[in-house]
Amino acid sequence: xxxxxxxxxxxxxxxxxxxxxxxxxxxxxxxxxxxxxxxxxxxxxxxxxxxxxxxxxxxxxxxxxxxxxxxxxxx
Amino acid sequence: xxxxxxxxxxxxxxxxxxxxxxxxxxxxxxxxxxxxxxxxxxxxxxxxxxxxxxxxxxxxxxxxxxxxxxxxxxxxxxxxxxxxxxxxxxxxxxxxxxxxxxxxxxxxxxxxxxxxxxxxxxxxxxxxxxxxxxxxxxxxxxxxxxxxxxxxxxxxxxxxxxxxxxxxxxxxxxxxxxxxxxxxxxx
Numbered sequence: 001x002x003x004x005x006x007x008x009x010x011x012x013x014x015x016x017x018x019x020x021x022x023x024x025x026x027x028x029x030x031x032x033x034x035x036x037x038x039x040x041x042x043x044x045x046x047x048x049x050x051x052x053x054x055x056x057x058x059x060x061x062x063x064x065x066x067x068x069x070x071x072x073x074x075x
Numbered sequence: 076x077x078x079x080x081x082x083x084x085x086x087x088x089x090x091x092x093x094x095x096x097x098x099x100x101x102x103x104x105x106x107x108x109x110x111x112x113x114x115x116x117x118x119x120x121x122x123x124x125x126x127x128x129x130x131x132x133x134x135x136x137x138x139x140x141x142x143x144x145x146x147x148x149x150x151x152x153x154x155x156x157x158x159x160x161x162x163x164x165x166x167x168x169x170x171x172x173x174x175x176x177x178x179x180x181x182x183x184x185x186x187x188x189x190x191x192x193x194x195x196x197x198x199x200x201x202x203x204x205x206x207x208x209x210x211x212x213x214x215x216x217x218x219x220x221x222x223x224x225x226x227x228x229x230x231x232x233x234x235x236x237x238x239x240x241x242x243x244x245x246x247x248x249x250x251x252x253x254x255x256x257x258x259x260x261x262x
Contacts, residue, residue: 015241017096019107021127028111028123035129058190061180061200061213065146065171068187069123071115 036066044070076253081163084120084151091149091165095124098225098251101244102143102237106131113148120151121168130175133237141237142175145224155260164258172227174235178202180213184222197221221261225251 023031033044039062040047048070050056051063058067081087092110099106106126113121123146130142148168154160169190173183180202188195198216225248231237232244241247 015100015104015243015247017093018099018103019127020092020096021107021109023109023111025112025114028109029114031109031111032114035125038129059200059214061173061175061183064183064185065125065144065173068148068169068171068190069114069125069146071113071190 032066032069039063039066076250076257080159081154082161084163087151087163087165088120088122092124094251094254095224097247098228100240101228101247102133102231103131103240106240118150121148122150123148133174133231133235135236135238138236139176141181141231141235143227143231144171144173144175146171147224166260170222170224172222172224174227174231183213184219184227185216186221221259223252223255225255 029044036042036044036047040056042050047056047066051058051067051070056063058064079090081090088110092108095108099108106128108124109127110122110124112119113123116122125146126144130144133141133143135141147170150166150168151163152166154162154164167186169187171183171185171187174181180200182202183200184197185194185200186197194216197219199219199222200213200215201217202213228244229248229252232239
């Protein structure tokens, strides 16, 4: 463990590309729904509805990224 | 730079994900991406990309940590350029890259042309005092050119003192940025 930490500290470990986890459509929808619930406290469909009728500001810092991922209109 | 022709849409998507993976590893050896089919996609080759964790923590020397969040849309299209017939490429459709500190958003680079007819150009939001601008600064759309994820990574390391995730970050980013500038279809 100590050797491993030393290798990491001095940067001699082989650098590697960050992993990309590929999700199915259902998994991705579940992920976005989870992120929306964490950020806004409502389900994805309600989030979409509130963005569409202007009750939520798609430009708000915590919402803008989620808004483009669901195709909402943003400012 | 070794050219990596993508003969199928899947090759192009995997090449793009690998390049973004290289760039993300410059910030953190443990961060990773999620990619999935876009929820409102117009075609089967429209994808959304975001960090596996909601944000990644950016450690700095003797300064408070920052957080980075990222959301990006891209599609895979037949390469339209002369000399690239029969090849495929990734085409960015929208992005939001946001740097936050403990008070909230500091900078946020936006480009979301398909979802905003009023503001189709790339722009930047910066948090600041409303008094000098006559408007809440985060509501102001500061014009920018097209910003690559790699531009943001370089800004964080070179200008904001974020600790790099790999020692060869400078050359890794240089190669990714070179590819981006060479193969993009608009600036």
